[in-house]
Amino acid sequence: MLSRLNATDRATLAALPRSLVILLENILAHEADPAPYVAHFRQWLDHGAPEAEIPFRPSRILMQDTAGVAALADLAALRDHAAGHGFAPETVDAAIPIDLVIDHSVHVDHSGTPDAAARNLALEYARNGERYRFFKWAERAFDRLTIVPPGQGICHQINLERLTSGCVRHEGRWMAETVIGTDSHTTMVNALGVLGWGVGGIEAELAALGAPVPIALPRVVEVRLEGRLADGVTATDAALFITAHLRRADVVDQIVEFSGPALDHLTLPDRAAIANMCPEYGATAALFPVDEATLAYMAAMGRPVEDYQAYARQTGLWRDAGPPRLYSRRLILDLGVVEPVMAGPSRPQQIVPLAALPASLREHFPQDDDALIAIAAITSCTNTANPALMVAAGLIAQKAVARGLSVPPWVKTSLAPGSPRIAAMLAFAGLQESLDALGFHVVGFGCTTCVGNSGDLKPEAAGKGRLLAAVLSGNRNFENRIHPAIRANYLASPPLVVAAALAGRMGVNLAQDALGTDRNGAPVFLRDLWPDAAEVAAVLQGLPDRVETPSVDRTWACLEAPDGAQFPWDPASTMVLPPPFFARGAQGLTGDLHGARALLVLGDNVTTDHISPIGRIEASSPAAAWLRAHGQGNPGSYGERRANDRVMLRGTFDNARLVNHLADGPGNRALGPDGAETSVFEAAQAFAAQGIPLLVFAGERYGTGSARDWAAKGTALLGIGAVIARSFERIHRANLVAMGVLPLVWDQDAAALVHADSRIAILGIDGLSVDRRDLIIEIDTPGEGVRRYPARADVGSAGQIALLRDGGLFARFARRFG
Known part of the structure; x- marks a missing residue:
């Protein structure tokens, strides 16, 4: 497709980062008149990201x-x-x-x-x-x-x-x-x-x-990786190290491209762990170049590679191919300094060396001396796709069983391989038997604990009044995500998950303290169990080229389903109901907003887990009440009811760790128009009955986390017309715009300025354009008078502004077929 460019443009644009070459090629392949967009790429090279x-x-x-x-x-x-x-x-x-x-x-x-x-x-x-x-x-x-x-x-x-x-x-x-x-x-x-x-x-x-x-x-950042991981340091440690450093470097909304000599020592699964964690460091994408390691992995998976190899070499996407590339900036990270770590207790970037884990716990929970590990879960695509990590976990289990170690009874252990291929590999290598002996039986093939589907805790841990912790090989550890009773959540490599399970407590210094005692009463330390690189390699080399995977469950094939071009909705369903978006009659962003009230005033690091309905539906919630009224005594989880807008709307902002500064305590709390405290849903309904528009205020990094569409859908359906924050994460901001909700950025402390009785206006919306995004937020609080503050519409293009004017994508879809 790049042949559509003239010779001068081809020579000039060859200096683009690989990701932009791909985006340019995409435009050349699909646009009838690509010339205006090609000009943007030339400007990118001349002036940075336009x-x-x-x-x-x-x-x-x-x-x-x-x-x-x-x-x-x-x-x-x-x-x-x-x-x-x-x-x-x-x-x-x-x-x-x-x-x-x-x-x-x-x-x-x-x-x-x-x-x-x-x-x-x-x-x-x-x-x-x-x-x-x-x-x-x-x-x-x-x-x-x-x-x-x-x-x-x-x-x-x-x-x-x-x-x-x-x-x-x-x-x-x-x-x-x-x-x-x-x-x-x-x-x-x-x-x-x-x-x-x-x-x-x-x-x-x-x-x-x-x-x-x-x-x-986008802006594109080159991250040059140098050095190599020391023996005993895992790809998980590297991924968490890179996450912490790139989060500090603020790569939000940017594309990261990895390069450097360290790639020689990173297997494709190692690279996959790093790329998988990209949302945790806030980037849009985290691209590795194509090289022999790429092709070897694809060939091992039974994928054809000849065409991809030829294409990558011819287009300059091959590693080290082409002229020097220009980047928005360059960062250098030395993998040689990485050490074994965990990340927690509530953010993936909170990396903690093993020796510092007890101190980390005390720092965040000063009232507690220790924490029982209630969940030890080997889970998540981040790490279960990596054979070396899974073999290392199996070898630790094998050595622990040989020494007579066991897992304390309060620890709920689980193993959820990311594919049957990995499970078959562990079984063939003879390692699953030892994992089973420690309670790490395969529990299924899916996300499980990483997305909060952890099930009930063991009776020995539940209801003890102790601080409870989880250690998991996942990618997210936000508050209230893993289990509502667990307050400290640490991310770790699969072998460290096994070690933590053996210790049973977060107060154990895994770098120095004994994990337990053997049959003779002698202490057993992590260093006694940890496999070196040669041991892991020996197991991997002993595997056949293809490991037979378990047969596919036949339940799916036998499941009956309707036919026809249109789905026969069941109005009595509590699972799948027709969504309301095409009948809403959204008006769009047509003028200034007056007389609005704040439904929520939030702080920093509000994630999509705080906003979107996720995890189990608590019996006291509005969603559970709706389900009981419709004959469902066991509400289950929000994930099961993502196609039921009645439940999902009532679950928006239903998080026990959400802190609304307008309310008296954490949780699903808001003030209605009469000042009485109630649930967020009920307060929003009361405001809607009086025709009062609503706003949400927040701090830094609003919307960090998963690409949860209901975080934006629920926001819009609650009647929230704008979200004002100090900064947004990319995906959630885009989702808000798609739902017709205006994202605004300002540099103010909302908790100090916005009160329950404040009347708020957003001025300047009529003149909003790509070149004029500055707006005014006017706050009228009884006894304090009217104050005005500058703000900026966080929209990056004329297309996004047009979408807001239209009332969002669903309104646009409806007009296309209306």
């Missing part, structure tokens, strides 16, 4: 089930809307391939037994049969949709192992494969040199319907 918007058309879409069910329900409702206005329902169809992997619904209800995986899978089907029948209908109804059934693994690991080809054919020519996904960790595919990132479900729907996804031409 404030320019470009169209992006990904090759395919990756979905997981909890976000995917909401997106497909939206498309099914759009079919109804189109049919109601005289269009054939099939007019609404997938224009590009969509792979939806059911991986977010399995819970660790059963663990520590040989049949745990089978029992958890049976429960998964029992809970989600209605959702799964909807998925089967969708696969039949939408021509380019493929469903990967439950029990096959985590979407990002499946994407890495089975779905990615590297390059695709377009109009008879090869071009780079590109991916967007409804999960922020779609960036894991960047390890293969494939450009992809997470988006909200709404943006995915836009791409699915054949429209380009508008993106800002």
Whole structure:
């Protein structure tokens, strides 16, 4: 596709970073008149990142089930809307391939037994049969949709192992494969040199319907990796080290490209762990170059590599190919200084050396001397895709069992491999037997504990009044995510998860203290169990080229589902209901906002876990009350009801750790128009009944976390017209715009300025444009008078402003077929 450029442009633009070469090629392949966009790339080289918007058309879409069910329900409702206005329902169809992997619904209800995986899978089907029948209908109804059934693994690991080809054919020519996904960790595919990132479900729907996804031409940071990991230091340690450093370097909204001699010593799974953590350091994508390690991994997975190799070499995407590249800035990280760490107790960037873990615990929980480890979970695509990490965990278990060590009874242990291939590898190597002996039986093939599907705690830990901790090999450890009773959550490599389980307490100094005693009463230390690199390599070399994977569960094939172009909604359902977005009649951003009230005044680091309904539905919540009123005594989890807007709306901002400065304590609390404290949902309903517009105020990094579309959908449905924060994370900000909610940035302490009785106006909206984004926030508080503060609309392009004027993507979709 780059051949469409003239010789001068080809020579000039060869200096672009690899990610921008891919974006430029994408434009050349799809736009009838690419010249204006080519000019933006020239300006990028001359002046850094210009404030320019470009169209992006990904090759395919990756979905997981909890976000995917909401997106497909939206498309099914759009079919109804189109049919109601005289269009054939099939007019609404997938224009590009969509792979939806059911991986977010399995819970660790059963663990520590040989049949745990089978029992958890049976429960998964029992809970989600209605959702799964909807998925089967969708696969039949939408021509380019493929469903990967439950029990096959985590979407990002499946994407890495089975779905990615590297390059695709377009109009008879090869071009780079590109991916967007409804999960922020779609960036894991960047390890293969494939450009992809997470988006909200709404943006995915836009791409699915054949429209380009508008993106800002990004800044690109080269991160040169030098040195090599010392023996005993894992890829997890490297990923957490890089996360901490890049978060401090503020790479939010930027693309990271890795280079340097350290790549010689990083396997493809090592690179995948680093790319997977990209959302945790805030970047849009984290691209590795294509090299021999890339091709060797793809070949081992049974993927053809000849075309990708030729394409990468010819286009300059091959490692060290082409002229020197220009970047927005360059950073250097030395992997030689990385040491074994955990990250916690509530953020992935809070890395702590092993010797400092007890002090870290005391720093964050000064009232507690120690914490019982209630959950030790080997989980998440970040680490279970890495054979070396999983073998290391198995070897520690093997040595621990040989010494007679055991796990304390209060620790709930679990192992959820990201694919059956990894489980088969552990079994073939003879390591699963030792993991089983410590209670790390396979509990299923899905995200499990990493997304909060941890199940109940063991009775020995629950209800003891002690500080409880979790140690998991996941990628997120936000407050209230893993389990509502657990306050300290630490991320760690799989072998460290096993070691922590043996210790049973977070107050143990894993670097120095004994994990336990052997059969003779002698202390056993981590250094006694830790395998060296040669031991791990010996196990890996002893594996055959192909390990036979377990057979596919037949339950999916036997599951009955409806046919037809339109889905037969059941009005009595509590799982799948037609969403309201195409009947809302959204007015859009038409003028200044007056007389608004603050529903929430929040602090820094409010994540999408705080905003979006996630985890179990508490019995006291408005969502549970709605379900009881509709005959559901056991409310289950929000993930099971992502296609029920009645439940999801009531669960927005329903988080026990949410701190609203207008309320008296943490949790799902807000003040209604009469000043009485109630739930966020009930307060919003009361304001809506009086026609009062609502605002949310927050601090730094608002919306950090997963690509949760309901964090924005729920915000809009609550009647919140704007969110004012000191800074936003990219995906959530884009989702807010897609829902017609205005994101504003200001440099003020909202908790000191905004009160429950403050009347607020946002002035200057009429004149909002790309060149005029400065607005005024006017706060009128009784007894304090009227104060004005400068603010700025956090929108990067004319396209985003037009979207806000239209009332969001759903309003635009409705007009297309209305």
